Amino acid sequence: MIVPSCRDAAEPPAPSLVAAVRAAHEAGARVASLCTGAFILAEAGLLDGRRATTHWAHTALLRERYPAIEVDPDVLYIDDGDVLTSAGKAAGMDLCLHLVRADHGTAVANALARTLVVPPHRQGGQAQFIPAAVGHGPDHALADLLPWALDRISRPLTVRELARKAGMSSRNLARHFHAVTG
Structure with missing residues (x-):
């Protein structure tokens, strides 16, 4: 059984x-x-004593309202055998x-x-959320590098290769990358 996201997590679900x-x-x-x-x-008691997740914006409410749950805000989904939970809607796709x-x-x-045009498995957690928009245009140090890297995204790219293409050291690339992408 798959339970979709609630319309409003702040309201108790229908009995x-x-x-x-x-x-x-x-x-x-x-x-x-999902989410x-x-x-x-x-509310059904299925998460008591278990590790669970939900969308990062609602993990504090889940933890507050249901203290018997070990809420993990940093994962895409959790498989606890017969009960599974996912973070946001995209993470719901990962869980499915x-x-x-x-x-x-x-x-x-x-x-x-492949049919859905999504990766078969994503590593990482909800920290994939990027609060800053990726810079576009010629006004930043990575304006040429980012499109070049996206054109080659299907193959592994090393930091050394990216730094060489950008004409900077690996440490400088890391600083610029963080500044541009968040």
Whole structure:
């Protein structure tokens, strides 16, 4: 069973929905929540004593409202066997691909990811959120490098190679990259 995100995480979920999710889990269903759907699983008691996540903007509320949950704000999704949670909506796609991979194998999950034009698996966590816009135009030190790198994104690029292309040291590249991309 997949529980989609709530319209408003601040409002308690409908008791009938909570009861249906709890009953499905008690009947043996694996239950996965997307984004703020974790609040429905939490209200049903399915996350008590477990590690769980939700969208980074709502992790504090989840932790405050349900102290029996170990809330992890830094991951894309958590698979705790029969109960799974994901961060934002894009992380929900990561979780769904994980479920396909677990149930049907890597080849099927990779084919599905290709059809959806998404990576089959993303490393990292919610820190992938970039608060600063990527700079565009000729007014920054990486204006030529970033489009060049994007054209070659399908192959590994080393920091040394990027620095050489930008005409700067690796440390200087790191400083400029952080300043431009956040």
